[in-house]
Amino acid sequence: MVEMRKPIAVTEAIERVVAHVKTTGTEKVALGEAYGRILAEPILAKHDMPPFERSPYDGFAIRSQDSIGASGENRKAFTVIDHIGAGQSAKRGIAEFEAVRIMTGAPIPDNADAVVMLEQTVETATGFTLRKPFTSGENISARGEEAKNGEELIKSGSFIHPGTIGLLATFGYAKVFVAKKPIVGILSTGTELLEVEDELTPGKIRNSNGPMIAAQLVRMGLTTRSYGMLADDLDMCMETVKQALCETDVLITTGGVSVGDFDYLPAVYDRLGADVLFNKVAMRPGSVTTVAIAEGKHLFGLSGNPSACFTGFELFVRPVLLKMMGSENMYLPYAKAVLGEDFTKANPFTRFVRAIYESTLDGAIVRPAGFNKSSAVSSIARGNSIIVLPGGTRGFTAGMDVDVLLLGVDEGVDKWML
Amino acid sequence: MVEMRKPIAVTEAIERVVAHVKTTGTEKVALGEAYGRILAEPILAKHDMPPFERSPYDGFAIRSQDSIGASGENRKAFTVIDHIGAGQSAKRGIAEFEAVRIMTGAPIPDNADAVVMLEQTVETATGFTLRKPFTSGENISARGEEAKNGEELIKSGSFIHPGTIGLLATFGYAKVFVAKKPIVGILSTGTELLEVEDELTPGKIRNSNGPMIAAQLVRMGLTTRSYGMLADDLDMCMETVKQALCETDVLITTGGVSVGDFDYLPAVYDRLGADVLFNKVAMRPGSVTTVAIAEGKHLFGLSGNPSACFTGFELFVRPVLLKMMGSENMYLPYAKAVLGEDFTKANPFTRFVRAIYESTLDGAIVRPAGFNKSSAVSSIARGNSIIVLPGGTRGFTAGMDVDVLLLGVDEGVDKWML
Structure with missing residues (x-):
């Protein structure tokens, strides 16, 4: 007799997996190693920015009061006493009708309170003249x-x-303090x-799920502890899963979670006394996806079918790993x-269809990425995305608006939208 | 006298930088190292996929001809002669009214041409009965x-x-054959x-452009050869740029490309006899962005202003590096x-505004990411995107449709859309 499982909705499954996540703790890394990590401290301004008054243009720093009354008929003449670039400082503050030639990014000299752009001046032997007044600042x-x-x-x-x-x-x-990376076994x-x-x-077929999941983890900046491949054998599975539970924060298995005669993961969860959060989700592909908690750790039992495995990782594993990192x-x-x-x-189930999403000047369009069985890998x-089609009795036709989840984007969003 | 430069349109600037790109060549890497690289060979199916007829379900493999005429009143009885899971093969082909219990992924036994799902059968002592006919395949x-x-x-x-x-x-x-990574100097x-x-x-201020560009390169899977920081000094700049030209495929400099009194990059290009593709682009920030070719290599002269530097990298450096990799x-x-x-x-110039893009069930919305001068770094x-506002005399108001470029997406598009 085949075991009957009760499917739960995708949204509920996601809520269950992210409900009890323990964070990984923090560590300090050099700035050059920090790309792709998750900040474990806020970035605070450690000083004013800019840290000093500076010139946004190439020009002359003046006292604005010396420009009062300047006009085409009443040009005001200034003497240039210094010449500074970014990173340099004027040797002294300026006095009446003095100016400092100043380049972009250089600090405003003492007593100066305005910058005149080069094109607003006429050069003289010792400086320049102005024909309009400037305001302070x-x-x-x-x-x-x-x-x-x-x-x-x-x-x-x-x-x-x-x-x-x-x-930074x-x-x-x-x-900088960043979240420690969880150790993930496959x-x-x-x-x-x-x-x-x-x-x-x-x-026989080659194991594509192992390398694929390893790459899904690399895409998240994470590394993998591989437990290789096992034949469908309950005792061997049990032993390896127990070992992995000691050595990892999260264990991902592929295959063996259905109700077939050689699917031993349900028995492994049972022997471990694991809390099975669900073993059937109202989704295609991946309805047999199973998630359990043992010793406070998530055990993700993904389907052995590549499309189902891929989708299960992105929907369930990814949010847990990100939440572990804060x-x-x-x-x-x-x-x-x-x-x-x-x-x-x-x-009747929600479908997740591997798809090609393209955004054009006329709007965004999405197409299924070809052969669409759960065993598909091409x-x-x-694909660069997943079309999400709600379950029900109807089909979907070209021109309809559909929901899409985007893959390969560095930072996601804080709400499950569907 | 300040040098007058003639600005060119952004689209033309991009066309010029990508016009003469030499590819980097190829190398072979292990599959485990291939994530994030660019394929330098097509992926060919090396065999049929699936490589053999297999069962997509748990069930029984039968000869469809034995099910002809089956109905509720005329059940057909089958004897199960074997039991196979994925990776196993039946010991022999089936004969009349024989069946093999078969699990998902297992190869179809010889002579069988249909699979009956478990729930379509009624168990008997030696096998099962069927009440409907199955078609071949x-x-x-x-x-x-x-x-x-x-x-x-x-x-x-x-x-x-x-x-x-x-x-793969x-x-x-x-x-797998992948494109060699270009060596990029900063x-x-x-x-x-x-x-x-x-x-x-x-x-003084801290050098944020160097680490930022290094991270922009890491985001592309590339590493950096750092030439550190130099004061504004023509001879020192010249020497370092010449050295970098020998050691790198592409050199990115920041700062020194404007028309200020201490901006020495234009003189460096001149002494090198470099072909300056442009030194002024009708864009904000980053109008002083300069790109030159020397000894067949791109020299990217990005602005020292962080927002301008960042934008210049994404608009001009990124496509060149990707095209170099095929x-x-x-x-x-x-x-x-x-x-x-x-x-x-x-x-009057096209503006590139660092922005926060968010896609909601009601559509996509984008907002400027705060303080918006070219010197801004926060x-x-x-930001996770860049709003592109066409140059002109008008402003833009909330509710208008605008163009956005997305950052942090693993693979881009083959057309410059703007």
Whole structure:
């Protein structure tokens, strides 16, 4: 007799997996190693930015009061007493009708309170003349105009991208607190599996899920502890899973979670006394995806079918790993797009279709990425997104608006949109 | 007298930089190292996929001809002679009214041509009975239904993402030809610059562009050869640029490209006899961005202003590096979005505004990411996108549709959309 499982909705499944996540702790890394990590401290302005009054243009620093009354008929003459570039300082403050030639980024000399742009002056033997008055503060970048000392600029939990690195450098964060990376194990199960370098033999296929998941983890900046491949054998599975539970924070298995005669993961969860959060999700592909908690650790039992495995990782594993690292932006980014071709097969379960999303001047369009069974792997390779089609009795036709989840975007969003 | 430069349009500037790009050549890497690289060979199906007829379900393999005439009143009885899971093969082919219990992924036994799902059967002592006929091929995954031996599945020049890795693994690509990574040098110039770990001193700021660009390169999977920081000094600049030209494929400098009294890069290009593609672009920020070719290599002279530097990299450096690696998808992905707040300052030049893009169920919205001068760095850290506002005399108000370029997406698009 085949076991009957009760499917739960995708949204509920996601809520269950992210409900009890323990964070990984923090560590300090050099700025040069921080790209792609998750901030474990907010970025604070450690001083005003700019840290001093400076010139945003090439020009002359003057006292604005000396320009009062200047006009075409009443030109005011200034003597240039110094010449400074960025990183230099004037030798002394300026006095009445004195000026300093100043380049972009250089600090405003003492007593000066305006900058005259080069094109607003007429050169003389000792300086220049002006024909219009300037106001105090004109053409000056004020100290602290971008950020004030102590201000929180980026919150803890944010993804560190190149702009974040620039900001950290600005404020002298030579080292920065980031979330520790969780240790993630991968175990591929299935008597049919060969290694990538093996020749095909009858009835066998190469293990594509293991390398694929490893790459999904690399895309998240994470590394993998591989537990290789196992034939469908309960005792061997049990032993390896127990070992992995000691050595990893999260274990991902592929295969063995269905109700077939050689699917041993349910028995492994049982022997471990694991808390099975669900073992059937109302989704295609991947309805047999199972998630359990043992010793406080997530055990992700992904389907052995490549498309189902891929989708299960992105929907369930990714948010848990991100939340472990303190990120709130743990869900795949959402887009709405026009369906580019008919997709008429109706299905009672929510469908996740590997797809090619393209944004054009006329709007966004999305098309299924080809061969669409749960065993497919070519459509995962062609796709950059996943179309999400709600379950029900109807098909979908070209021109309809559909929901899309985008893949390969560095930082996600803080809400599951569907 | 200040040199007058003639600005060219952004689109023309991009056309000029990508016009004469030499590719980097190829190398072979292990599959485990291939994520994030650019394919230098197409992915071919090395065999039919699936490589053999197999069962997509748990069930029984039968000869469909034995089910002819089956009905509720005329049940057909089958004897189960074997029991196979994925990776196993039946000991012999089936004869009349025989069946093999078969699990998902297992090869169809000889003589069988249909699979009956478990729930369509009633168990008997030696097998099961059926009450409906099956057609030849029913519930069978045909050999080659996903891909035929020799078929090109993914073209050369594609970005290798996790789905690509899965496909490479499927077809036994234990090693794969990828584009060699270009060697990219970074040289930060400016007398005002301090190292990240330095204490601030009067008139100085820390070098944020160097670390930021290094991270922009890491985001592209590339590493950096750093030439450190130089004060504004023509001879020192000249010497370092000459050295870098020998050691790198591409050199990025920051600062020193304007028309200020201490901007020495134009003189360096002159002494090198470099072909200056442009030294003024009708864009804000980054109008002084200069690109030259010397000894067949691109010299990118980015502005020292962080926002200008960042934008110049994404618009000009990124496509060149991708094209060097054989990618056609060298431009930032495009999106259209509703402007979330007024942006009333008009400007004759095209503006690139660091922004926060968000896609919601009600559509996509984009907002400027705060303080918006070209010297800004906090808005780069807050942003995940760039709003592109055409130059002209008008401002832009909340609710208008605007063009957006998305940052942090793994693979771009093959057309510059603007």
